[in-house]
Amino acid sequence: MPAQRIGSGSVALAQYDLVGSDSRSVVNFPCHAGLAEPGTNAVSRGERVTVAHMGPPLSVGGNMAADAVGTVGLTADEAKQIGVFIDEHINEHRAHTMATPAYASYVVRPRARPELAADGTTKYFRFSCVGFAIEAYRDAGIDFVVTDEHRLPTVPLDCLIKAYPAIPLSNWGRLNTRYNWGCDGPGPWPTMLPGYLFHALDHFVIGDRAAPPYLPQLGDEIFP
Amino acid sequence: MPEKSKNLISEFDKPRDAAPVALICDLELANLDQPQHAALGPLLWQYIRVHRDSNDPAVLIAAGSAIRQYIAALDVDKIGSVTEILITEGRVGVPLEIELETAKMVFRKFSANPPAVRNSEPQLAKELAARAAAYLDEHVLRRGQFAAAAMLAIQAMVTMRSDSINDILPRLHASHFSWFRGQLRRRLEKVVTAWRRRDVPEDAIADVANFINQLKADPVEKLCQPSA
Numbered sequence: 001m002p003a004q005r006i007g008s009g010s011v012a013l014a015q016y017d018l019v020g021s022d023s024r025s026v027v028n029f030p031c032h033a034g035l036a037e038p039g040t041n042a043v044s045r046g047e048r049v050t051v052a053h054m055g056p057p058l059s060v061g062g063n064m065a066a067d068a069v070g071t072v073g074l075t076a077d078e079a080k081q082i083g084v085f086i087d088e089h090i091n092e093h094r095a096h097t098m099a100t101p102a103y104a105s106y107v108v109r110p111r112a113r114p115e116l117a118a119d120g121t122t123k124y125f126r127f128s129c130v131g132f133a134i135e136a137y138r139d140a141g142i143d144f145v146v147t148d149e150h151r152l153p154t155v156p157l158d159c160l161i162k163a164y165p166a167i168p169l170s171n172w173g174r175l176n177t178r179y180n181w182g183c184d185g186p187g188p189w190p191t192m193l194p195g196y197l198f199h200a201l202d203h204f205v206i207g208d209r210a211a212p213p214y215l216p217q218l219g220d221e222i223f224p
Numbered sequence: 225m226p227e228k229s230k231n232l233i234s235e236f237d238k239p240r241d242a243a244p245v246a247l248i249c250d251l252e253l254a255n256l257d258q259p260q261h262a263a264l265g266p267l268l269w270q271y272i273r274v275h276r277d278s279n280d281p282a283v284l285i286a287a288g289s290a291i292r293q294y295i296a297a298l299d300v301d302k303i304g305s306v307t308e309i310l311i312t313e314g315r316v317g318v319p320l321e322i323e324l325e326t327a328k329m330v331f332r333k334f335s336a337n338p339p340a341v342r343n344s345e346p347q348l349a350k351e352l353a354a355r356a357a358a359y360l361d362e363h364v365l366r367r368g369q370f371a372a373a374a375m376l377a378i379q380a381m382v383t384m385r386s387d388s389i390n391d392i393l394p395r396l397h398a399s400h401f402s403w404f405r406g407q408l409r410r411r412l413e414k415v416v417t418a419w420r421r422r423d424v425p426e427d428a429i430a431d432v433a434n435f436i437n438q439l440k441a442d443p444v445e446k447l448c449q450p451s452a
Contacts, residue, residue, distance in 0.1 A: 077403030080371065084407060087372035088328060091321055095289035098282065099249035117296035118261075120336035121329070124252065124292060141410055 003070035003201035005223065006045040011069050013043045016082045018133060018201060019051055020068035020194050020223070023165055028224045030194035031163050033129050034064050035082070035136060043069065052086050054132035056106040058093030060086060068223055070201030072142050081140035092124040103167070107131070108160065109182035111147060111192045130192045145200035146215045147192060153218040154188035163193055163221070195221040229254040236267050245286040252289045261297040268294040276309060276322050288325040295329035300337040303330065303345060310351040320369055323355055327376040334383035335415055338428045342385040349386035352377040360395040365404065375408060382412055385431045393438055409439050 003018075004011060005028065013019070015038045020030035034053025036043075043049050043066045052060045074082070096105040105124065107113050111131025114122040127135065134147060146152070155163075160183065161172055171177050175184070183189055193216075200214035202223075232251050236244060248271065256264065268290045275287045295306060309326050310318055330348065343349070359365055359374035378396075381389045396405060412432055419429050 077406070080366070080403050081407045084372045084375055087324070087369040088376065091285060091288045091325060092292065094285045095249040095252060097249075098246045098285065099253050100246075104253045116336075118258070119300065119333075121296045122332045122336070123296040139407065139410070141406065 001202075002072065002204040002206060003068065003198045003223075005068045006043065006066060008045075010042040010044045013040050013049065013066075013069060014071060014074065015079050016052075016074055016136070018070040018197055019043075019049055019064060019066045020070070020198055021065045022067040023162055025165065026162050026222075028222050029162065030068055030198060030221075030223055031165055032064060033133050033194040033197055034062070035133055036069075037061065052136075054093075054106065054127045054129045056093075056103055056129075057097040058090060058105075058127065058132060059097075060090060068198050070198050070204075071206070072137065072144060072201065072204055073206035074140070074142075078140040078142065082136045085136045085139040089125055089127075096124075103171075103177075103181075107180075107182055108164075109189055109191045110149060111135075113182070128192065130194050130197055133197065134192070142209060143213050144204050144211075145192075145197060146213045149190040152190035152192065152216055153220070155191040155193065155221070156188040157183075157186075159193075159221065160187075160189075160191065192216075193221045195223045198223040229256050229260055233260060233264055233267070236264070245282050248286040248289050248293075252293050265294060265297060272309060277315060277319065284319055284321050288321055291322065291325045292329055295326070295333055298333070300333055300339075303333055304348055306330065307345070307348040307351055310348075310355070320373055324369055324373040324376060327352055327355065327373060327380050331376050331380040331383055334380065335418070338383070338419055338424045339385050340425065340428070342431070343387055345384060345386070346388075349381055349384060349388040352381050353386075353388040353391055356381070356392050357395060360392070360399055360401075360404075362399065362401065365399070365401060371404065375404065375411070378408060379411060379415075382432055382435050383415060385428060389435060393435075396439065405439050409436055412436050412439075 013036050016035045019034050019036050021032040023029040023031040034051030037050045037052055040049045045067060046065050048063045049066045050061060050063050053062055053064060055062055093105055105126050107126040108128055111128045112135045113126045115124050115126060117123055134145060178184055196216035199220045203214045205211055232247060232254055236247055271290045272287055272294060275283050278284050306326060310323065312318055356374050356377040359370040365371050365374060378392060413436060416429055416432050
């Protein structure tokens with residue numbers, strides 16, 4: 001099964017498989033996603049696994065609790081390509097870890113955003129946790145989920161607050177911070193949420209790289 | 225924000241014993257105006273020259289940040305000056321992190337500012353080609369960040385329209401790393417798409433497209449042979 005919620009038994013996990021952590025306040029609501037690093041072959045519900053993820057900050061060798069997992073059945077070659085993607089971006093975010101504030105290179109929407117110099121040169125990339133995972137897979141030639149904001153369901157502020165339980169509520173009240181995250185105005189906003197990725201992988205046919213990507217539906221933030 | 229940025233630059237300019245690692249990284253995230261960029265450029269360049277060979281990983285991370293900031297703000301006509309970062313003459317070697325950040329930013333600079341003519345920066349291309357050639361070895365490419373450094377060096381050479389890429393192409397074909405070629409091809413196709421949207425001169429687009437076609441022309445049987 002390409003995507004599943006971890007039940008009573010353990011579930012197999014391969015390098016750069018998608019890992020999801022649930023919100024503590026909403027049942028079956030993945031609020032974080034990362035890519036499993038090598039070394040964990042199987043995982044039980046709630047077990048912490050080593051991941052490459054946009055925490056923030058973007059890090060390799062971090063860890064997160066696993067409540068759901070998804071796989072595209074990466075080949076060894078595709079895994080190497082994801083490794084190149086991570087290596088390209090990791091030092092940008094290691095630098096930003098030394099800066100303040102910690103969320104400075106994070107973005108809620110769009111899921112990945114280049115910061116540009118005056119002449120259009122990309123200075124560095126900002127990601128959301130799902131954006132990092134999506135772009136890593138795309139750089140390996142795997143496109144399993146639609147991210148066109150004109151086609152995505154819109155997400156109201158109260159849902160975003162649930163999706164980002166680590167962010168103090170007061171931060172959502174700061175207009176500058178919200179603008180910086182791409183959530184200016186009253187909302188709702190077309191935002192990629194972790195649950196969308198697990199639904200997308202649930203529809204994914206392993207071995208069919210040419211299949212059209214899944215279009216997230218209203219309610220897909222919950223992954224039962 | 226501009227006032228805060230001004231203070232950061234003033235702080236950076238103060239004499240000190242230790243490298244101002246956090247300050248450099250703060251500056252990368254600050255919104256600077258044009259005069260502030262102009263004031264910061266020489267300070268960043270000095271920081272890069274002094275710290276690019278540091279043995280301290282945190283200082284190297286900050287040097288990488290300084291490289292990104294410096295090249296991002298640099299006029300494309302002056303990009304040749306960054307060749308100095310890569311020159312090893314009289315030095316033990318350039319740390320891989322520094323090579324990677326430099327190659328990446330050269331690629332990003334030319335991707336945003338397509339060159340009007342070929343071979344405008346032969347010395348820079350030569351240094352990038354040396355890295356790509358060294359890292360396109362099956363025993364090297366699979367380790368650490370060598371694949372990313374090689375990938376970005378080649379992306380930089382292709383977008384700067386350097387003929388040095390012709391020296392690399394046989395190595396790419398000889399390598400049985402089809403995964404590397406596939407990823408390189410996809411990345412360059414994105415450049416072509418972006419340049420077409422921006423009405424970049426057709427000869428520049430054609431150079432990149434031609435390189436992509438040469439990657440595609442790789443004989444299939446070679447993919448299955450062990451490298452020499």
